[in-house]
Amino acid sequence: MPKTKSEEKMVLISVHIPRQMLEELDELVRSGVFPSRSEAIRVAIRDLLLRER
Incomplete structure (x- = not known):
């Protein structure tokens, strides 16, 4: 099960x-x-990772 934001x-x-x-x-x-x-940087990195997967 994925971790929630508060658990990361x-x-x-x-x-x-x-x-x-x-x-x-x-x-x-x-x-x-x-x-x-x-x-903002987390969102940008997340979007990059999703795009490149």
């Missing part, structure tokens, strides 16, 4: 991205599209 252990990673990308990401958070940078 998060792992901290560090990435470098261009400043312009960060500013656009922050705008998505400010406008309420995502609750945080982390959530």
Whole structure:
């Protein structure tokens, strides 16, 4: 059975991205599209993994 979000252990990673990308990401958070940078990045990675599978 898949783990629920609250049961998943998060792992901290560090990435470098261009400043312009960060500013656009922050705008998505400010406008309420995502609750945080982390959530936006998780969604992007999840979508990439689903597409590439």
